[in-house]
Amino acid sequence: MKQSIIALFTLILLAVSCKKDETRIVYTAPQAVASFTSTTTVKVLDSAAKSSVALGFNWSSVSYGINASITYTLQFDTAGGNFSTPSTIIAGTDTASAAVITNALNTIALARGIKGERTGKLDVRVKAEVLQNGSSALTSSIPAVYSEVISITVTPYSLPATYLYVLGDFQGWSLTNPPVIADTANSGKFEGFVYCPTSGGFKFLTELSWDKPYWGYNSSTTMEQGVSGNLYTSGAGLFRILADTKAKTWSATSISWSLVGDAVSSDWVTDIPMTYDATSKTLVANPVTITSSGGFKFRADKSWTLNYGLTNGSIVLNGGNFGVSQTGNYKVTLDLNDLANLKYSIEKL
Template identity: 35%
Template sequence: MKKISILFLALATLVGFYSCEKSGTEVVLDPANITAPQLTSPADGSSLVFNKENKDSTIVFTWSPAQYGFNVAVDYYVQVDRQGNDFKSALPVGHVKSQDTLKISVNDLNNQILLLEDDPEVPNPLDVSFRVIAIINSQVDTAFSSAVKMNVSPFYIPIVYPQLYVPGSYQGWNPATADSIGSLNSDGSYEGYIYMNSATTPIQFKFTSARDWNHDNYGSAGPGKLTTENGLNNNLEVPESGYYKFNVDTQALTWSYLKTTWGLIGDATPGGWDSDTPMTYDADNHVWTVTLDLKVGEIKFRANGSWDLNYGSNNNDGKLQEGGSNIKVKVAGNYTVILNLDHTVYKYKLEKN
């Protein structure tokens, strides 16, 4: 069994509480004797119904504390996912330190539940699971509670996704008017597309957590790395003008970029599945467009003439997913096809002329 070393002199007096071995000042803690936290409220099998009338009410999560055999600061994170998904796509509900209670407004929890819906604009009652996890440090395994299963009925509100703003030399270094990228799962992972056009290259910029310079500002800590330490010489940069895809992780403090052009491909297009039909960027409306004749068949959107980055639609509902299903063209004709990557949820339109 894996054993984790913890330097803690006072542990030598607590042999009666758990199994350990002492060698000098080093004590070995057996993870099998750690007690995970357990959610006690809301109750397993219960239901929640949200609406605009109770959106300012408070939902309270409580749990029994994790036990390690000694007093230690514990970070608790409450998570939610669809039932049966084993928390593979867990979304954060909230975080507290060394407490056994988390309070969250109905409005904020409703927002997270909508992210789990097949169509957030037409929400249905959803079977979800909640759990709480306990973390003390990176050397000790995370302790997971059992899942509490519930049925939650959310109501539709426009989802407000966390944003990172991108002021830079391409737009006058003004956070108030800067484009932004969003966190689709509200988890510190941000993605988005920005058209940067400047006569001066390389183009320099920063990421900011608000539309000003008074909050978290992210600059360069080396290739692909970020820092929140302010400095005049740590601007991020891209080599030239273009339409860029940005990915940022504010927890790992990493970032990446990819310059893109876009095309349409598929057996409904003139080039079939062998070649792309190029699209043109409309800088005024922040969309890519192409007008062409389409046959009955299927299409997808590809970046840079490669399958490395492509979008389809799993539900053929105007919303795009990376690597999603082929988009069906059910009626032949002349179409204007619009690709909109300007918002956190990517969308497309097929407009028959």
């Protein structure tokens, strides 16, 4: 009798196990999104046609072998990037094409560091994923797949920069000609370089009036509008100030600048320091010997993470080399007061 009961219990377990097997959902992950193509790989954008389609993309639909909706997203990155923080455009669900409007592509190009009226390259790919429970806010346990990367050559148009004014203890909280940080891509991300002779508090103003919206301290990394607490700098010197009015984040980091290159030293490792001149509000290296056979760039904190070069007559991030036609002693200045209008000078002594 005892053996019969055990046998019956074993059969029940087998039945339950079989029932579970019958309701399991098994998917087959595709290898990639195939046949990813673009209507063109070279595009000059025109502000007069900002609502028109700039690029069209097509791809082959993927299947996971289950009844599930597939969401496709275009991802854009700087040429040679790894798509760790891409700009994105959601193409839609269960679709095999997408049209990108001129204004959207222009915003992405500017945000990726391509200057207006300058030609640069973007990498583009399409991502396919199953958004479980119908929400992109949830992490999917089903792996996403991607297409091959297409390289796009694009020339964006310039947008008028927007500014935040920086008022604080360092300049007596004066509304007269305060320093600014700039958003050059209309992305809500502002950046600038501000000299503070003393440590102290500051705020961001959207207009030169305390009756207009301003930003103050919420935490060491976040800010809020209309609050009484001050943002702050630690110590004196030149600071790189960042503010994101969409993410409500901020930072103020002490920074130094130098010249580097085989025109000012024997290699591209040795830095020639620049000093801040409070009268001209510029960074200065004077005197510095520059040879005509080499080149140089400006870089921050003796690192290539942030550097400026010369491309098509304009100072740009990661640009080409500066140079002189005649070897000699020079005074070199760099004006970082307006990120939308960077200036430099090389004056022979």
